[in-house]
Amino acid sequence: MSRTAPDSRTATMTRKTAETEITVRLALDSSVYDAPHTGHGFFDHMLDALARHSRLSLSVTATGDLHIEPHHLIEDTGITLGQALSQALGDRKGIERYGSAFVPMDETLAHAVVDLSGRAHLAFEPEALDVWGDAGGMTHYHLREFLRGFCNHGGVTLHVRLLAGREAHHVIEAVIKAVARALRDAVAVTSAEMPSTKGSL
Template sequence: MNTSRTATIHRATSETDITVTIDLDGSGKTEIDTGIGFFDHMLTALGRHSMCDLTVRAKGDLHIDYHHTVEDTGIALGKAFAQAIGDKRGIRRYGSAVVPLDEALSEAVIDISGRPYLAWSVEFTRDKIGEMDTELFEEFFRAFAMSALVTLHVIQRSGRNCHHIAEASFKALARALRMAAEHDPRAQGIVPSTKGVL
């Protein structure tokens, strides 16, 4: 069992410069600055409801659009999660959550499997929330899942308000992550796989 499940990832390209620090056993404290207001709001919710301490500092080519910053933040966050979770000994591995926000209802199901995959069943009726393109939410979730090496399903059960749909999806991911990454007191030191490795 890992005693300190923390990681810091710095990712710098010609398009973005991003530093992410995560503590899986934190209290939900966040310091988020991506230059994208609504994205900051979503990442703050992700940290708070997963109970991970999360710091994200991102500088990107926002004068072009938000795509590179959002996607690369997902990559950096995923890599930080994968590093912090370590060899996965003693974790629950699976997590799921269904989260309401007024008329919206979102479900997230995760397997910390070592096999990256995103199944995305979320639809937005508007192109933007604030200044953020709604199509970028799928890009973030995919970048996170691929870099975190997790299988992730995100399903919109209901909803009309795009802000509510997005926020419920992030909060569902947060709660599912919290469940999956938790230590299982019945499986101390055991990798939760019949293969013995994840």
């Protein structure tokens, strides 16, 4: 793993293992979109949705052992994205910290609540529900691993609820968009203060 120092809330992170090689570039105060390239069409679509709905500048270039299945690629991208977010946030001073969003997609309704607390936790309600099928080989379990990696390495507390919906494509997409819109609010700089009674995050 390599990293660059944050500059105006930006970060570039690279993760290389025997299974994957991933580079994530992230800028929190820009919304210049760069089409992701992971070799997995639906996952690229979700990363594009994440960038557009969070209004963050996100570039993801990745290769992985897709001949086995997409698990490693999706999980490791979440890990690398979390590392990039943590690096770009720096000491997190002045950020709004919290964000919440409901997103409907036809019959599906997802709710995401994020806290950029520096503490990692994922509560993922769709895991306990009967979600049907997959989307291009990506299931809601792959989504869980993406978000788990993101939370664990980004210092993010995230609660995801599925209020309606069972079809995998709509569930995954609504969740990603809800997370993105919650994240957009949470990373915003809204004061000069540390958003914690402890004085640090």
